[in-house]
Amino acid sequence: KMGHVMEEAIAIYGNNTFFVFKPIPLWNYSLIQIQALYIAAEEGLFFEMLDHQFARQRPKKGISLKDLKSIAKNIGMDGDRMADRIRNDDYRTYIMQEHRKAKDAGVKSAPTLVINGRTTASKSRTLECIGEFLAD
Numbered sequence: 028k029m030g031h032v033m034e035e036a037i038a039i040y041g042n043n044t045f046f047v048f049k050p051i052p053l054w055n056y057s058l059i060q061i062q063a064l065y066i067a068a069e070e071g072l073f074f075e076m077l078d079h080q081f082a083r084q085r086p087k088k089g090i091s092l093k094d095l096k097s098i099a100k101n102i103g104m105d106g107d108r109m110a111d112r113i114r115n116d117d118y119r120t121y122i123m124q125e126h127r128k129a130k131d132a133g134v135k136s137a138p139t140l141v142i143n144g145r146t147t148a149s150k151s152r153t154l155e156c157i158g159e160f161l162a163d
Contacts, residue, residue, distance in 0.1 A: 029138045029152055030081065036157045044161055048073070051129040052122060053137050056089030063095045065118040066109050067102070075102040 037046055050061040060080055067076035079098040083090055090098075092113060096106035129139075133146065140147045142160040151160075 029140065030077075032152060032154055032157065035154050036161075039154070040158070040161055048077070049125065049129075050122075051134060051137070051139075052126050053135075054087075054089070056087075058119065058122065059092055059095060059113050060090050061122050062113045062116075062118050063099070063109060065122070066112055067099070067104060070104060072102050072104060 033046070033048075050057075050064050052058045052061055063080070064073055064076050067073050076098060079101060080090055080095075083094055083098070092110055095113070096110045099106035099109045140152055140157075142157065145160070147156070147160065151157075
């Protein structure tokens with residue numbers, strides 16, 4: 028749900044705001060998925076990887092390395108190279124540091140929307156509310 032709202036917000040406010048998508052692992056199984064996102068971002072394919080991950084997600088189970096390799100190939104990446112980098116823990120230290128920062132900031136669920144340093148309530152994650160927050 029949040030993805031569609033953010034796509035609309037970016038289309039409307041993107042020229043006047045700065046949006047950052049920060050994947051934070053809240054569960055152990057999401058770590059390799061986030062590593063794949065950072066590796067895909069190096070090739071300008073962050074959102075393509077994200078969209079494919081959402082399409083294949085299985086609640087409370089995550090996505091296997093095999094499936095991540097398949098996604099990588101589908102979006103034009105070298106799936107074997109990406110898998111090797113995940114096995115070598117690329118980005119792991121950085122991701123865990125960001126996890127600690129998010130936890131210290133009170134992030135407990137995904138997605139969490141922060142606008143100008145303020146965490147928004149889930150009921151405020153509408154296009155209209157986002158517009159009001161951005162106007163402040």
